[in-house]
Each structure stands twice: as C-alpha cells, then as structure tokens.
Amino acid sequence: MPKVNFLAVLPEAILLASACLILVADPFIPERRRNVSYSLSLTALAAVALSCWNLLDEQVVRYAFGGMFVTDPMAQVLKLFACLATGFALVYAQSYSRGRAMWRGELFALALFTLLGVMTMISANNLLLIYLGLELQSLALYALVALRRDEPRAGEAAMKYFVLGALASGFLLYGMSMLYGATGTLDLNEIAHRIAAAQVANDKALVLATVFLVAGIGFKLGAAPFHMWVPDVYHGAPTPVALLIASAPKMAAFAVAFRLLVEGLPHEAGHWHLMLLLLALVSLAVGNLTAVAQTNLKRMIGYSTIGQMGFMLLAMQSGVASGTTASAATAYGAAMFYVITYALATLGAFGVMLLLSRQGFEAEEISDMRGLFQRRPWYAFVMALAMFSLAGVPPTAGFYGKLVVLQALLADNSSVPVVWVAVIAVLFSLVGAFYYIRVVKVMYFEAPADDQPFDARPDMRIALSANGLAIIVLGVLPQYLLGLCSSAMVRTLGG
Amino acid sequence: MNATYPWLSTAIWVPIAFGVFLLSAGRDRSADVVRAVALVGSLISMLVTLPIVTGFRLDHAGLQFEEQIAWIDSLNANYHLGVDGLSIWFVPLTAFITVIAVLAGWKAIRERVAQYYASFLILSGLLIGVFCAVDGLLFYVFFEATLIPMYVIIGVWGGPNRVYAAIKFFLYTLLGSFLFLVSLVFLYRSSAGSFDIFAWQRMPIGLSTQILLFLAFFAAFAVKVPMWPVHTWLPDAHVEAPTAGSVVLAAIMLKLGAYGFLRFSLPIAPDAAHHLAGFVIALSLIAVVYIGFVALVQTDMKKLVAYSSIAHMGFVTLGFFIFSPIGMEGAIAQMVSHGFVSGAMFLCIGVMYDRTHSRNIADYGGVVNTMPRFASLMMLFAMANCGLPATSGFVGEFMVILGAVQFDFWIGLAAASTLVLGAAYSLWMYKRVIFGQVANPVVAGLADADPRELLAMGLLADAVLAMGVYPRPLTDAMHASVGQLLVQVSHSKLPPGL
Numbered sequence: 001m002p003k004v005n006f007l008a009v010l011p012e013a014i015l016l017a018s019a020c021l022i023l024v025a026d027p028f029i030p031e032r033r034r035n036v037s038y039s040l041s042l043t044a045l046a047a048v049a050l051s052c053w054n055l056l057d058e059q060v061v062r063y064a065f066g067g068m069f070v071t072d073p074m075a076q077v078l079k080l081f082a083c084l085a086t087g088f089a090l091v092y093a094q095s096y097s098r099g100r101a102m103w104r105g106e107l108f109a110l111a112l113f114t115l116l117g118v119m120t121m122i123s124a125n126n127l128l129l130i131y132l133g134l135e136l137q138s139l140a141l142y143a144l145v146a147l148r149r150d151e152p153r154a155g156e157a158a159m160k161y162f163v164l165g166a167l168a169s170g171f172l173l174y175g176m177s178m179l180y181g182a183t184g185t186l187d188l189n190e191i192a193h194r195i196a197a198a199q200v201a202n203d204k205a206l207v208l209a210t211v212f213l214v215a216g217i218g219f220k221l222g223a224a225p226f227h228m229w230v231p232d233v234y235h236g237a238p239t240p241v242a243l244l245i246a247s248a249p250k251m252a253a254f255a256v257a258f259r260l261l262v263e264g265l266p267h268e269a270g271h272w273h274l275m276l277l278l279l280a281l282v283s284l285a286v287g288n289l290t291a292v293a294q295t296n297l298k299r300m301i302g303y304s305t306i307g308q309m310g311f312m313l314l315a316m317q318s319g320v321a322s323g324t325t326a327s328a329a330t331a332y333g334a335a336m337f338y339v340i341t342y343a344l345a346t347l348g349a350f351g352v353m354l355l356l357s358r359q360g361f362e363a364e365e366i367s368d369m370r371g372l373f374q375r376r377p378w379y380a381f382v383m384a385l386a387m388f389s390l391a392g393v394p395p396t397a398g399f400y401g402k403l404v405v406l407q408a409l410l411a412d413n414s415s416v417p418v419v420w421v422a423v424i425a426v427l428f429s430l431v432g433a434f435y436y437i438r439v440v441k442v443m444y445f446e447a448p449a450d451d452q453p454f455d456a457r458p459d460m461r462i463a464l465s466a467n468g469l470a471i472i473v474l475g476v477l478p479q480y481l482l483g484l485c486s487s488a489m490v491r492t493l494g495g
Numbered sequence: 496m497n498a499t500y501p502w503l504s505t506a507i508w509v510p511i512a513f514g515v516f517l518l519s520a521g522r523d524r525s526a527d528v529v530r531a532v533a534l535v536g537s538l539i540s541m542l543v544t545l546p547i548v549t550g551f552r553l554d555h556a557g558l559q560f561e562e563q564i565a566w567i568d569s570l571n572a573n574y575h576l577g578v579d580g581l582s583i584w585f586v587p588l589t590a591f592i593t594v595i596a597v598l599a600g601w602k603a604i605r606e607r608v609a610q611y612y613a614s615f616l617i618l619s620g621l622l623i624g625v626f627c628a629v630d631g632l633l634f635y636v637f638f639e640a641t642l643i644p645m646y647v648i649i650g651v652w653g654g655p656n657r658v659y660a661a662i663k664f665f666l667y668t669l670l671g672s673f674l675f676l677v678s679l680v681f682l683y684r685s686s687a688g689s690f691d692i693f694a695w696q697r698m699p700i701g702l703s704t705q706i707l708l709f710l711a712f713f714a715a716f717a718v719k720v721p722m723w724p725v726h727t728w729l730p731d732a733h734v735e736a737p738t739a740g741s742v743v744l745a746a747i748m749l750k751l752g753a754y755g756f757l758r759f760s761l762p763i764a765p766d767a768a769h770h771l772a773g774f775v776i777a778l779s780l781i782a783v784v785y786i787g788f789v790a791l792v793q794t795d796m797k798k799l800v801a802y803s804s805i806a807h808m809g810f811v812t813l814g815f816f817i818f819s820p821i822g823m824e825g826a827i828a829q830m831v832s833h834g835f836v837s838g839a840m841f842l843c844i845g846v847m848y849d850r851t852h853s854r855n856i857a858d859y860g861g862v863v864n865t866m867p868r869f870a871s872l873m874m875l876f877a878m879a880n881c882g883l884p885a886t887s888g889f890v891g892e893f894m895v896i897l898g899a900v901q902f903d904f905w906i907g908l909a910a911a912s913t914l915v916l917g918a919a920y921s922l923w924m925y926k927r928v929i930f931g932q933v934a935n936p937v938v939a940g941l942a943d944a945d946p947r948e949l950l951a952m953g954l955l956a957d958a959v960l961a962m963g964v965y966p967r968p969l970t971d972a973m974h975a976s977v978g979q980l981l982v983q984v985s986h987s988k989l990p991p992g993l
Contacts, residue, residue, distance in 0.1 A: 373651070377610065388643065393669070394636040403632070404570070406680045419681060419707075426673035433669050437646070437662065445650040445658045482569045 005064035018044030019112035026105025073488035085247035093240030157236025168219030175212030234302030243350035276317035283310025333486035334404035348386035371448025382468030397474035514616035521609020533612035556975035580976025596739035660735035675715035709767035719752025733801035738845025746838035782809025787916030825894025832887035860934030881917035887962035
C-alpha cells in the first residue's frame with residue numbers, strides 16, 4: 001500500500017490549495033472586487049469536478065496515505081455531485097448574500113472547506129479520517145450558519161446545530177472507540193477482516209459500537225429520532241447555508257454510512273439492518289406527518305428531508321439482506337441515486353427561494369410563493385418540477401429515486417415483510433405529496449401577493465434553468481445517472 | 496402501409512412538441528396566434544393517428560405498430576409501444592377529443608392562453624402514451640404524468656372552488672397510483688427483472704399474491720374509473736374544471752382506469768379476477784343504480800353529467816367482469832361512446848355556461864326559444880346519454896346488458912334499470928333546461944351557438960351517429976384481441992402443484 005498516492009487525492013489537493021488561497025487572498029481584495037473570490041471559487045470547483053470526472057471511469061480502487069484514504073468509483077460519483085451541488089449553491093447564494101453582508105471571503109472559504117470535509121468523509125477508509133472529515137465539514141458549517149452575526153435566529157440555529165452536532169460526533173466517536181477497542185485497528189477493511197476471522201476481543205462491544213455508530217449516522221443524516229436539529233437549522237440558517245447543508249453533506253453522510261456499516265461492519269449486518277429499517281420507518285412517519293403542519297417553506301423542506309432520508313435508508317438497509325453482491329450493488333446504487341436526485345430537487349427549491357428574496361425580504365414562507373406562475377412562469381415551473389420530484393411524481397428525476405429504492409427494498413428476501421414496508425413507505429409518500437403539491441398550488445392557483453419586480457443575475461438564471469432542466473431530463477432519460485450509480489457500486493463492491 | 500414508420504411515437508410526441516413550443520414561445524399578447532397554433536397542432540396530431548386506424552389489421556390479435564427501444568438499461572425498461580384491439584380506438588379518440596377541447600376553450604379562456612393550450616396538447620400526448628405503452632414502467636410514467644397537466648388545468652382555469660377540487664383529484668389518484676407502483680415493482684422482482692407486461696401475463700402467480708396484486712391495481716384503476724365508493728373526487732373535479740378540462744377528463748381520463756383493468760388486472764391476475772368478480776360486479780351495479788338515482792336529484796348540470804359518467808363507467812366495469820365476448824366488447828364500445836357523449840354533454844353545458852355563467856338547472860328554461868340549433872344538437876346528445884338506439888350510447892349498453900342477462904338474469908335486470916334511470920335524469924334535465932317558457936331575461940338574451948361551437952358539437956354529433964348506426968368497424972377491430980384476452984383470463988395462472 002503506497003504511502004502517498006497523489007493521483008488519488010488530486011481533487012482534494014486542488015480544493016485544499018484553492019480554499020487556502022482564497023482564505024489568504026481575500027482580505028487583500030477590496031469590497032467591490034469580491035467577484036474575484038467568487039470566480040476563483042467557481043474555477044476551483046470546476047477544476048475539482050473535472051478531476052473527479054476524469055477518474056470516473058477508472059476501474060481500479062486507489063488507496064492513499066497508507067490505506068487511510070480510498071478512491072473508488074462510488075467516491076468519484078459522490079464527489080462529483082457534491083462538487084456540483086456546492087457550485088450551484090454558491091451561484092444561488094450570490095444576490096442573497098450581497099444584500100445581507102454575507103458576500104465575503106469567509107463564505108467562499110468556508111463553503112470550500114465544507115466541501116473538503118465532505119470529500120474527505122466520502123473517501124475515508126479509516127475511523128480517524130472519517131472523524132476528521134466530519135469535523136472539518138461540521139465546523140465549517142457551524143460558522144456558516146452563524147455568518148449573519150446580527151441575526152438572532154441564525155445565532156440560535158448555529159448554537160443548536162453546534163450542540164447537537166457535537167453530541168452526534170460524540171456518539172460516533174464513542175462507537176468508533178469501542179470498535180477500536182474490540183478489533184484493535186482503525187482501518188475499515190482490517191476491521192471487517194478481523195471480525196470475519198473472529199479475532200475480536202469482545203463481541204458485545206461490537207454490538208454496542210454498532211448502536212452508537214448508527215445513532216451518529218442517524219444524526220448526520222437527520223433521520224428520526226435524531227432529527228431534532230434539522231428543521232431548526234434549516235429554518236434559522238441563512239437560506240444559502242441551509243441549501244449547502246441540505247445538499248453535499250447528505251452525500252457525505254450516505255458515504256460514511258456505507259463505509260462504516262457496509263464495508264466495515266458487514267458481519268454485524270443482522271443488527272444494523274433492523275436498526276436502519278426502524279430509523280427509516282420512524283423518519284418517514286415523523287418527517288412527512290410533521291411537514292404537513294408547516295407554513296414556513298424552509299422548515300417544511302427540513303421536515304420533508306427527514307422523510308426523504310427515511311426513504312433512502314430503506315434501500316440502504318435492504319442491500320445487505322438480499323445476499324448477493326449484484327443485488328447489494330443495486331440497493332446501494334439506488335440509495336446513492338436517491339440522495340443525488342434529492343439534492344438536485346432541493347437545490348432547485350432553495351434556488352427559487354433565493355431568487356425571490358431581495359434586500360430586506362426573505363422569501364421563505366410558503367405564502368411568499370403566491371402567484372409565482374403569473375409573475376415568472378419559468379421559475380414557477382422549475383419550483384414545480386422540484387416539488388414534483390421530491391414527491392416522486394413522474395416524469396421527474398425523483399420518481400426514479402423512489403422506483404429504484406422500492407425495487408431494492410422488494411429484492412430483500414429476509415424475514416421482514418418488505419411488501420408491507422413498501423406500502424407503508426408509499427403511503428407516507430402520499431402524505432408527502434400533499435404538502436409538496438400545496439406549494440405548487442400556492443404558486444399556480446393563487447394571485448400574486450406582491451408585484452415587486454425581482455431581477456436575477458444571468459449566472460443564477462442559467463444555473464436555475466439548468467437545474468430545472470436536469471430534473472425533467474433525468475425524469476425522461478434517467479439511464480445515464482442510474483447506470484453511473486449502479487455501475488459505480490458494482491465496481492466498488494467488486495473491487 | 497409502411498409498418499416501420501413509428502406512427503405511435505409520432506402520435507405521442509407531435510402534440511407534446513406543439514405543447515412545449517407554445518409553452519416556450521406563446522404570449523398572451525398574441526392570444527389569437529396561440530389559439531391558431533394550438534388548433535393546427537391538435538389537427539396535425541389527429542391526422543397522424545389516422546394511419547394507425549387505416550393500417551390496423553383486423554385479423555391480428557397481438558400488437559401492431561410495435562416499437563421497441565431500450566430506455567433504461569439498468570432497470571431493463573424499454574420504450575415499448577404497440578396497439579391492439581383493446582387500445583386502438585383510444586388513440587384517435589384522444590386526438591379527436593383534443594381538437595374539441597381546443598375549440599371549446601376558444602373564447603372562454605383569456606388569460607395565460609398559451610399555457611392553457613400547452614397543457615391540453617401535452618396532456619393529449621401523454622394520454623395517447625398511456626394507451627400505447629406496453630412496458631410497465633413506461634405505462635406508469637405516462638399514467639402518472641397525466642396528473643400534472645390536469646391538476647394545473649383544474650387549478651388555474653377552474654371555477655371558484657378549484658383549488659380544493661384540484662388537490663382532491665391529485666391526491667385521490669396518487670394514492671391509487673402509489674400502490675400500483677408497489678405492485679409494478681413487485682412484478683418486476685418476481686419476473687426476474689422485467690417490465691414487459693406480456694411477460695407478467697404469462698408468469699404463474701399464486702392466488703393470494705394475485706389477490707393482493709389485483710387489489711393494488713384496483714386501487715389505482717377504480718379511483719380513475721371512478722367506481723363507487725371512490726368516486727367522490729369526480730363531481731368536484733368536473734364542476735370546477737373549465738369546459739375543455741371536463742371534456743378531456745370525462746372522455747379520456749376516465750378511460751385510463753378501465754383500460755388498466757384490461758391491460759393489467761384481468762390478464763395478470765385472472766384467478767383473482769374470477770375470485771373477486773362478484774365484488775367488482777356489485778360495485779358496478781351500485782354505480783349504475785345508486786349513482787343513477789344520485790344523478791337524478793342534482794341541481795347542477797355538470798354534477799348531473801358527472802354522476803351519469805360514473806353510472807356509465809359502472810357499465811364498463813360490469814361488462815369486463817362477466818367474462819363474455821359480448822360483454823367485454825360492449826364495455827369497450829361503451830368506453831368509446833362515453834368518450835363522445837360525455838364530452839359532448841360537457842361541451843353543451845360549457846356553451847351555456849359561457850353565456851350565462853351558471854350551471855344551475857333552475858336558472859334555465861326555454862332555451863330552445865333562443866338557441867334552437869344548439870337545442871337540437873343537445874337533444875341528440877341527451878338521447879345518446881340515455882342509450883337511444885341509433886346513437887353510440889345504445890351499442891355498448893345493449894351489448895353489456897345482453898352479456899349480463901346471459902351471465903345472470905338478475906344482474907342483467909339491475910343493469911337494464913339504467914335505461915330507465917338514464918332516460919330519467921338526462922331527459923328530465925333536458926326538459927327543464929331547454930323546453931318550456933323562457934324562464935328569465937338572461938335566457939331571453941341568449942345568442943344561438945356560433946359556427947365554432949356548432950363545428951365542435953357537429954363533429955361530436957357525427958361521431959355519435961356514425962357509431963350508433965354502423966358500429967361494425969368498431970367491434971371488428973377489437974374482436975381478435977378481446978377473444979385472446981378472454982382466453983387468457985379463462986386460463987388459470989396458479990403455479991402448478993397448488
């Protein structure tokens with residue numbers, strides 16, 4: 001195993017270098033030339049995306065730093081989309097942040113560090129590195145949530161996020177320490193190997209470790225009953241930051257769940273399989289039912305995210321139960337596809353919210369969307385697509401997310417009555433559809449509340465239009481992304 | 496006939512392309528241009544369905560005009576289209592009704608005209624897609640996607656209570672569809688990864704699984720038909736929808752549910768279908784008799800026709816579940832006929848509503864005095880609605896009643912009560928609205944139907960009469976496929992050894 005493998009960490013290296021550069025250079029850039037930092041960040045993101053893209057078709061799994069860091073096809077796909085999501089978030093953030101004294105170097109540097117944390121988590125093959133990535137991501141996000149110092153709600157959200165995030169990290173760390181104690185190694189492959197070879201000091205510690213790890217992952221995903229922070233943070237954080245939290249970090253949480261549970265603890269699957277199922281069902285119920293009562297769109301999306309993560313966990317838990325590598329790859333591919341389409345739709349929804357916000361006005365109540373169809377039919381359409389996608393109505397990308405998760409779920413031939421789990425899941429999705437189409441209702445069927453013109457910058461318009469088109473194009477021709485996810489998973493699991 | 500040209504794809508994508516064009520280029524400033532483009536688009540869309548009718552081979556029970564392209568490799572789903580005797584008529588019917596719908600909204604819609612017509616054209620393409628798709632996933636995508644334009648049509652251009660109606664419509668149908676989705680995925684898993692409907696039809700399935708599948712299908716299709724007791728969304732949706740929305744809803748969208756029974760429930764779960772036939776027949780008879788009475792007491796014309804639609808669709812499901820050729824062909828004939836007749840009835844109500852902005856029967860009376868040409872055409876449709884011989888309504892009802900009497904005399908008798916009830920509610924409404932003295936100044940000031948309205952109604956009248964006088968081509972085309980379906984349904988699919 002190589003000591004350092006520069007090729008494997010190329011995207012992260014670029015990202016780290018540019019984040020540091022922006023951090024150092026920005027204080028010397030005058031206020032009116034802030035676009036320099038912005039362009040620099042976007043260029044860096046493009047370079048990172050490109051380097052991920054180049055590695056996309058690699059068959060081999062590369063290790064770096066003595067096996068602490070792994071670059072496999074799954075990691076490349078997730079990193080690519082995390083990178084795109086962060087880029088879109090920065091573009092969407094522009095006009096909002098300019099009007100609220102947030103358009104500073106910190107925003108760019110912290111966003112890039114968040115992404116670096118996300119990418120580290122995605123590629124971490126070692127307990128310590130997972131923790132390192134997690135903390136890097138979380139600390140950057142805590143600071144981002146609190147970026148508007150004069151806004152009490154943001155401060156409160158940051159506090160809550162920090163305290164609960166620290167708790168979650170504690171859970172995860174505690175689980176990791178037990179895992180280390182039981183197996184005597186930090187390397188995930190080695191952990192799996194030692195458990196398989198029954199070289200474990202204490203079996204009970206393993207079970208306990210699994211419980212804590214699942215709880216920690218549940219926190220990070222925002223799955224019920226570890227979801228309390230989600231709505232408050234989504235609601236309180238500045239909208240661009242909420243967008244950032246809702247997109248790339250979900251992919252990281254998925255990757256960590258995959259690395260820890262599937263790669264590290266496959267032999268404990270009997271335990272975590274049911275835990276995840278339980279988390280999934282509780283999340284579906286809590287998320288969808290509570291979202292119905294919300295009037296604030298950000299809060300509603302927060303609650304709905306809980307339900308969405310529940311749905312994703314259904315695929316996650318079924319991968320192991322079906323037995324064969326091929327069907328496991330299908331299941332994890334499905335979960336990955338689900339996370340990506342979820343992020344795509346959420347980006348669109350937050351994007352439209354940011355479009356409507358202007359100086360001194362936060363478009364974040366559902367009623368703020370009133371009559372958007374009459375004011376700007378195209379952006380109303382983009383928002384409608386995002387909502388239909390989250391609801392899982394074809395022809396949008398989200399439908400195929402639901403479809404592949406259901407088909408992964410029904411492949412499960414364990415003792416769990418999966419058909420009924422699937423029925424419960426779709427019934428809660430129906431509840432979900434109610435509040436998603438309510439947003440469409442407000443936009444299309446009600447008269448506009450205010451006629452204030454809003455003007456979007458061209459880069460934002462292009463990004464938002466591309467986002468909307470991506471939702472519908474993937475809804476008609478999902479083959480490419482579906483194939484990408486499942487083949488990446490096949491190669492990851494096979495290699 | 497050039498069999499290799501993808502006529503079905505053309506029929507699906509031409510209206511959608513026109514719709515997308517209107518959506519992107521149409522503005523309210525140039526509303527007349529938008530209307531003209533929409534009309535041209537719908538006419539072209541109708542023309543491209545003609546080769547499908549003329550090139551259809553009557554002796555062939557299987558798929559015709561088949562197209563198959565790999566669509567989603569990783570799920571083994573194909574873009575697989577084809578029509579057979581069960582679906583052939585719905586393709587031109589949809590295109591035809593879309594032309595009527597475009598004509599119907601010509602003057603009434605003044606705001607966001609482009610989006611309005613775009614919704615109808617896109618809806619038309621999606622509906623044709625449902626009737627042509629023979630891949631389970633493709634069918635589902637088209638089936639579900641039709642919800643979005645209809646939701647928007649009801650919600651944006653509908654009546655005062657449109658929001659409630661639109662959401663109710665959406666959620667009701669979505670509930671059924673989600674269960675349908677689970678069963679599709681289940682079939683996909685049990686057929687070792689295939690979305691081919693015909694593979695599912697051949698696959699042996701145990702009885703209890705079949706019953707669950709049947710019920711899941713039933714949830715989707717019964718809501719769409721709609722069958723009693725899940726029909727309550729329909730009167731709301733019809734009353735609030737704009738005229739053209741009601742026309743498309745009644746004429747085509749309700750057929751999706753009935754068509755689903757033919758394509759999924761009966762051939763995939765035949766044993767369950769036999770098992771639960773009594774249940775479905777009972778629900779159908781309730782729809783025919785009870786909803787017939789409900790229609791009788793309506794004071795709102797649109798509601799009345801909406802309830803009569805439910806009663807007529809009860810005939811369709813009754814015809815399916817007596818498992819005889821005459822019943823099933825009658826049911827399909829009834830579906831086509833109902834497409835014309837209910838569409839025409841809603842159009843007539845729309846013509847009056849555009850002038851008076853009232854749908855209340857009590858607000859009318861003596862319309863014949865001011866709108867004689869309109870009144871005579873509506874007479875024809877009201878007669879067709881109660882199944883008068885020589886109108887299209889007679890063909891299907893007569894065949895279904897015949898089949899029902901063969902099956903069981905008392906069921907036949909109960910079904911035949913529709914002849915009395917249908918006549919009662921249709922003609923009584925007609926009498927109160929059209930005949931008598933001029934009831935009020937509003938009616939006195941009515942202008943007779945203009946050429947555009949006469950054209951729309953005249954086209955429908957021709958169709959109603961043609962089908963009533965000479966239904967042979969209609970039933971001939973479905974003969975082979977219905978025969979094959981009945982053979983399929985009569986063979987048990989239970990796995991051997993059970």
